Amino acid sequence: MKKSILVVALTTAVPLLLLSAEPSAFGAGDLNNPEPYGLTSNEKVILDTKKKLHKVVVKSNNQANEVDSLRERIDGLQSVVESLSRKAHKNKISLQKLEESNELKSQNSDEYEKRLSDVVQSNTDNIEKTKKIVAEMTVLLDSINKDYVTKAEFNSLVKDVNKFKELMAKELKSGTPTKVKSKKSSVDLYNEAKKMYDKKYYTKAIENYEILIKRNYKPAYSHYMIGEMNYKRKNYANALSYFKKSSALYSKAKYMPKLMLHSAISMEKTGDKKHASAFYKAIVTKYPNSAEAKEAKKHL
Numbered sequence: 001m002k003k004s005i006l007v008v009a010l011t012t013a014v015p016l017l018l019l020s021a022e023p024s025a026f027g028a029g030d031l032n033n034p035e036p037y038g039l040t041s042n043e044k045v046i047l048d049t050k051k052k053l054h055k056v057v058v059k060s061n062n063q064a065n066e067v068d069s070l071r072e073r074i075d076g077l078q079s080v081v082e083s084l085s086r087k088a089h090k091n092k093i094s095l096q097k098l099e100e101s102n103e104l105k106s107q108n109s110d111e112y113e114k115r116l117s118d119v120v121q122s123n124t125d126n127i128e129k130t131k132k133i134v135a136e137m138t139v140l141l142d143s144i145n146k147d148y149v150t151k152a153e154f155n156s157l158v159k160d161v162n163k164f165k166e167l168m169a170k171e172l173k174s175g176t177p178t179k180v181k182s183k184k185s186s187v188d189l190y191n192e193a194k195k196m197y198d199k200k201y202y203t204k205a206i207e208n209y210e211i212l213i214k215r216n217y218k219p220a221y222s223h224y225m226i227g228e229m230n231y232k233r234k235n236y237a238n239a240l241s242y243f244k245k246s247s248a249l250y251s252k253a254k255y256m257p258k259l260m261l262h263s264a265i266s267m268e269k270t271g272d273k274k275h276a277s278a279f280y281k282a283i284v285t286k287y288p289n290s291a292e293a294k295e296a297k298k299h300l
Helices: 004-020 042-101 104-105 109-147 150-176 184-197 203-216 217-233 234-250 256-269 274-287 290-297
Strands: none
Touching: 042 109, 042 184, 184 203, 184 217, 203 217, 217 234, 234 256, 256 274, 256 290, 274 290
């Protein structure tokens, strides 16, 4: 009895584990993903701008740290210079006294030579300290000059930031509902869109599905259908964007096998073979007897 229970538990757990590992179109277009995929053209520009901004921020922070270090070194150098100046002044006075003391020179030339030697040695040590500090300052300045953000780089950054703002504004605007002027009912628009799709009048069909989305009438299916038409037009990045939204709205739709297959193919077409492979495997695992699974195996 215990053995049979264990077998049932294992057979139940394995599919659950496989399904939990299934990739989802939810992740497509996620700019916070370390390896984002399924990006629209706008999202690609936004991601590239974010990377540039990050590099400039890091560069700016490094420069700020180096400038702070430079200030500290300059303060230290100033103290050393002031100390050297005081010592030089004292040495000058000592030498003057020695020169004026003809009596000391004549009576005790050895003492004179000793004191003169001490003064010379002190000056030599101070000069060596100054050279060392100057060498360190030179290295630091070279480092700052190497990483310095030029005016051209700064202007380029400003342009990127402005472009980033414009794209973000467009993205936000595209997601803002607008008033629909069509007098047709949602059911009539839905049926008309299907007829247009069957006749391959994709432009008109997409317009109708967009209106249905704004009316919140079958939004998951409408996103899926627009994704399909973008897929057929080979607009793979846009197709992924709509597939992503459709699966987020309703992940148990009967068209999910085809949605996942076309998502995988779109990823492969855009060069994202890693995530495409993961989707193909997920289709085979979750829908093993489907036509989409057979097609997925061919790609694997």
